[in-house]
Amino acid sequence: MASRRRKPAGKAQISLVVNGEPTEVAFSPHKTLLEVLREDLGLTGTKHGCELGECGTCTVLLDGQPVLSCLALALACDGKRVETVEGMARGAVLHPLQETFADLGAAQCGYCTPGFLLVAKALLEENPSPTRDQIKQALAGNLCRCTGYLKIYEAVELAAARMQGEEAEAKEETLYGRR
Amino acid sequence: MGGAEGGSADRRSGGLVHRSADPANRRTAEPALRVVGTAQRKVDAVAKVTGQTLFADDLFLPRMLYGKLLRSTQPHARILCIDTSKAAALEGVKAIVTGQDLPIPFGILPVSQDEHALCPERVRYIGDPVAAVAAVSEETATQAVELIEVEYEPLTSITSVQQAVATPEPRIHDYGPHGNLHKLINLEFGDVERALAESDYVREDLLFYEGSTHLPMEQHAAVADWSADGKLTLWSATQTPHYVHRALTKVLELPASRIRVIACPNGGGFGGKSDVFNHEIAVAKLAMETGRPVKITLTRDEVFYCHRGRHPTLMWVRTGVTKDGAIKGMHFRSLLDGGGYGSYGVASAYYTGALQTVTYNVERYKFQGARVFTNKAPCGPKRGHGTPQPRYALEIHLDKIAEDLGKDPAELRLKHLVSPDSITANYLRVGSVGLETCIRKVTEGAGWKEKYGKLPYGRGVGLACSSYISGAGLPIYWNAMPQSGVQLKLDRGGGVTVFCGSTEIGQGSDSILAYIVSEVLGVGVEDVHVVTGDTHLTPVDLGSYSSRVTLMTGNAALQAAERAREILARNVAAKLEVPMARLAFADGRVFDTEGPHNGMSFAAAVQLSEAAEGTVGTVGSYTPPDSPGRYRGAGVGPSPAYSYTAAIAEVAVDAASGIVVVPKIWIAHDVGQCINPVAVMGQVEGSVYMGLGEALMEEMAYRPNRNVIQKMPSMLEYKSPTTLEMCDVVTYLIEDPDPNGPFGAKEVGQGPLLPVAPAIANAVYDAVGVRIDEVPITPEKVLKALKKKEKGEEPRYGPHSFPEIPWPEPIRVPPPWEGGDGRAVPAGGAAGGEGGAETGHPAISPAPTAPSVPSPSSPERQH
Incomplete structure (x- = not known):
């Protein structure tokens, strides 16, 4: 049987600003942004849930806007700013959304969490005091199978309040339920 | 260092610190508790919100290869030939293995060792793996898999439970009672026929619970590494590393001491990662063949093919009650579509009948359960494992009985709850029972009295209750160890x-x-x-x-x-x-x-x-305490403690479109004692979410032409609730501590799912007067039922028949209050011999006139 050879594809190279750092990366040109982030840049915080654009898990911010990195061809991202979950904290100081997601149990298994955090961050940058309905609308493209979304809404609302300078705390009922 | 300030809880940053440190915020029954009962950040929370948690697919080892499985395109076929030569010739392919390389079968239950890592001679569902490749990249491995040629000889496919019952040949497996019946159960606790005959009212219902899948956000992944000194390491997204360890030992014929299994944090499990999976063994074999680390990550459609989800279950139930609603006798039948393999199915089948007696008093109880093989993706344990189906059936059945008797469904339930510290008809030892408080909380919270039967057409409320195990009393393979x-x-x-x-x-x-x-x-x-x-x-x-x-x-x-x-x-x-x-x-x-x-x-x-x-x-x-049940089948159901839940759903039904919207659910869960209330809240809300999905939209459906090809192996087509469908939830955490739980704690991860779907179904009836005796409650079904109502027919959508099953002779176990000691009476029904027979066979002893509440003085009921 004749040996089949895979055509050696030349590598593509692009420049990105990843979490604030200018980055050059070379990769096989068919790769998605998701694959380049995870496999070539070692940023495994960005997860994949379907690789078909159905679940929102792979969401990153591209020039500040949420995009599904599984559907974005990395080649098309040349020159853009990419923000992943790894870039949310400032040094060892968590972003307010990360604080509230941690405290309210908005992250259970944590697999969908990076996508939710980034969509929520983009939402709050555009609309610092969203209503519950606006939060639901913004997060409607992200699936979470653990939380039932409720703790995620509350975490976004609490972070929003704190980012507005309020001394907000989680509600008793959020943490303890009703008795 | 030393002194009073060392290592206290209040050094933590974040919003919870002051709450947990401030005694005013303590909400525990036990004032001495300092951590238990207070809202805490989970220990892995920061890793999860910063993306630092390493899931199995996040592992990249030096020189790592990528593996792919070739899966069957046939639902049922003999493998005549596998030609791997073209794949082997592809540059970058490092190893190919087939069923011949892994001939030893495995299975999660000792009684169902019916799987092979790669099918050696027969495939049993579309998606059954037949070969595996390791290559330098995922693309190469995918390409190689496509070059493998398999010649199949198709066999007749068994595609439904009815066909499985009626078609003994070809057998999908060569074990089980006969034909394509995998498991038959027949247990009788007291003379149920007699109890029904003596009841004031008897009602019979048929219900169907469609299968659904776990849909964890993380696809299964595993990485194997084989070192030159003969040691294997497997990292895997598994809920059961110990069982994976045992299966690897068996199939790979390696000493267990040289296999290390590391369970990575799972990106969602819900039962979907508790089997041993083909890829976990195949990836280990590929690592052994190549001497290099190998990773296999399943694609999303492969996760659908692996399945092991909720068993589609047809149910028939007949219950006799007094005028007051006390359950004198219950006869319950279930028929489970198991799909292509055993998985946990024997346990699943038992679970469809095990917990009927734990929620309300059932004086005499008969359970007949059957699981059949079909050529579909194997079913297994999904959150609630075998119990959401009967809960759906019974809570709707009970709702109908309440209506027939002219009773309020909440009042009816409250009157017949299982007593704390009692033993049920089927010998389950129940400890704390917080259900009464649960029902009172949700009925008060939801305004039940003001709403039930009183909301305008199109709006309704429904109530349902449940109980669940806090751990199976017995391990899945017999052993005397903890x-x-x-x-x-x-x-x-x-x-x-x-x-x-x-x-x-x-x-x-x-x-x-x-x-x-x-x-x-x-x-x-x-x-x-x-x-x-x-x-x-x-x-x-x-x-x-x-x-x-x-x-x-x-x-x-x-x-x-x-x-x-x-x-x-x-x-x-x-x-x-x-x-x-x-x-x-x-x-x-x-x-x-x-x-x-x-x-x-x-x-x-x-x-x-x-x-x-x-x-x-x-x-x-x-080690859990011994269970008093001593009959064959007594192993499923016992638990150190049982949780209790009550839920009320409010629905809005659009009679024109049939669309059911659930704006709000009130749910109260008796968790015994919260260890971390915010984590308990998360489990309750997550259970409501998953129950809502199963009630309204989730279904593991197959294309109608042959009923073997999955209709929707993708997240877009498999409908699950988004933020736009999720309801508001009011959660009551009830703490009725159980002496067997740490600090009194009982379970919360699964039980709260159980009452959600039947509460919604009962609410739909309250809203528009039609019974949807089948999940998911789709607009189409609601419309069909409404049409029937208009025509003056039975206003119902649901199954109409239950196939004839060749049930074996029942195992007869007299309940504790009929003098039973947990043992079966000898077959044939003759009195005498060991155990319960001496204390009175139900068929020959006078019927009890005893109260339905077990006497607390019986020695069996004391801890």
């Missing part, structure tokens, strides 16, 4: 490391260990380090299934921590010259309660003990 083990290592610096085989699937099992150790030893939660799910490092815990983890690992951790406390107390007491009993462990110190200044830091106490006695470490373990 179900959970913990080791503690105490560090000179004051840190404590907990080693436990439990598996973090997002439910917070790692955190539970830290909280409990922190509580007992008086150190901060952040001073406790947790190492879990690693067969080399951690003592066995059977895994994250059956809602067993908090109760079992919690008790093991509690024992280990108390033993450590004892060692420290002994040495500190000697040093301080005070009695051990006077010492307290709190705020990172060990001190005299009668003179708190007289003490030392926890670290100093460890150092003192280490100097006196050597390295300080302890172990703890947990």
Whole structure:
């Protein structure tokens, strides 16, 4: 049987600003942004849930806007700013959304969490005091199978309040339920 | 270091600190508790919100290869030939294995060793793996798999339970009672026919619960590494590393001592990662063949093919009640579509009949269950494992009975609850029962009295209740060892490391260990380090299934921590010259309660003990109590403790479109004692979410032409609730501590799912007067039922027949109040011989006139 050879594809190279750092990366040109982030840049915080654009898990911010990195061809991202979950904290100081997601149990298994955090961050940058309905609308493209979304809404609302300078705390009922 | 300030809980940043440190915010029944019962950040929360948690697919090892499985395109076929030559010739392909390389079968249950890592001669569902490739890249592996040529000889496909029952040949498997029946169960606790005959009212119903899948956000992934000294390491997204360890040992014929299985944090489990999976074995074999690490990550459609989800279950139930609604006798039948393999199916089948008696008193009970094989993706355990289906059936059935009797459904339920500290008709020992409080809370909260039967057309409320196990009483393979083990290592610096085989699937099992150790030893939660799910490092815990983890690992951790406390107390007491009993462990110190200044830091106490006695470490373990049931089949259902739940759903039904919207659900769950209330809340809300999905939209459906090809193996087509469908939830946490739980804790991960779907179905009836006796409650079904109502036909959508099943002779076990001792009477029904027969065979003894509530004085009912 004749040996089949895979055509050696030349590598593509692009420049990105990843979490604030200018980055050059070379990769096989068919790769998605998701694959380049995870496999070539070692940023495994960005997860994949379907690789078909159905679940929102792979969401990153591209020039500040949420995009599904599984559907974005990395080649098309040349020159853009990419923000992943790894870039949310400032040094060892968590972003307010990360604080509230941690405290309210908005992250259970944590697999969908990076996508939710980034969509929520983009939402709050555009609309610092969203209503519950606006939060639901913004997060409607992200699936979470653990939380039932409720703790995620509350975490976004609490972070929003704190980012507005309020001394907000989680509600008793959020943490303890009703008795 | 030393002094009073060492290692207390209040050093943590974040919004919860002050809550947990402030006694005013403590919401526990036990005022002495400092950590248990307070809202805490989970120990892995920061890693999860920063993307640092490493899931199995996040592992990249040097020289790692990528593996892919070739899956069957046939639902049922003989494999005539597999030609791998073209794939082998592809550059970059490093190894190809087929069924011939892995001939030893495996299966999660000892009675169902019916799977092969790669099918050697027959495929049994579309998606059954037949070959595996390792290559230098995922693309190459995918390409190689497509070059493998398989010649199949198609066999007749069995595509429905009706066909499986009626078609003995070809057999999908060559075991089981006969034909394509995998398991038949027939258990009778008292003379049910007689009880029905003596009842004031008897009702019969047929219901169907469609299958659904777990849909974890993380696709299964596994990485294997084989070292030249003959040692295998497998990292995997598994809920059950111990069982994977055993299966690898069997199939690969390696000593267990040279296999290390590490359970990575699971990106969602819900039961979907509790089987041993083909790819876990195949990837290990590929690593052994190539001498290089290999990773296999399933694609999303492969996750759908693996399935192991909720069994589609047809149910028939007949219940006799008094005028008051007391259940005199219940006869329940279930028929489960098992798909192509055994999986946990025997247990699943038993579970469809095991817990009927735990929620309400059932004086006499008969259960007939059947599981059949079909050529579809194998079913297995999904959240609630075999119990959401009968709960759906019974709660709707009971709602109908209440209506027939002219009773309020809530009042009817309240009158016939199982008593605490009792034994059920089928010999399950029930401890604490918080259901009455649960029902009262949700009915008050939802305004039940003002709403039920009184809302305008199109709006309605429905109630349902449930109970669930806090861990299976028996392990899945027989052994006399503990179900959970913990080791503690105490560090000179004051840190404590907990080693436990439990598996973090997002439910917070790692955190539970830290909280409990922190509580007992008086150190901060952040001073406790947790190492879990690693067969080399951690003592066995059977895994994250059956809602067993908090109760079992919690008790093991509690024992280990108390033993450590004892060692420290002994040495500190000697040093301080005070009695051990006077010492307290709190705020990172060990001190005299009668003179708190007289003490030392926890670290100093460890150092003192280490100097006196050597390295300080302890172990703890947990074995569930024996169950009183002694009959064949008594192994499924017993649990150290049972949780209870009540839920009320409010719905809006659009009669024009049939669309059902659920704006709000009130749910009360008796968790015994919250270890971390915010984590408990998360489990309740998540259960409501998943129950809502199953009630309204989720279905594992097959294309209608041949009923073997999955209709929707993608997340877009498989409908699950988004933020736009999720309802508001009002959660009541009820704490009725159970003596068997650590600090009284019972389960919460699964039970709250159970009442959601039937509460919604009952609410739909309240809203528009039609019964949807089948999930999911789709607009199409609602419209069909409404049409029937218009035409004056039975206003119902649901199944109409239950196939004839060749049930075996029943195993007859007289209930405790009929003199039974948990044993079956000898077959044939003759009195005499061992066990229960001497105390009265139900068929020949007079019918009891005894009260339906078991007498607390019976010796069987005492702990």
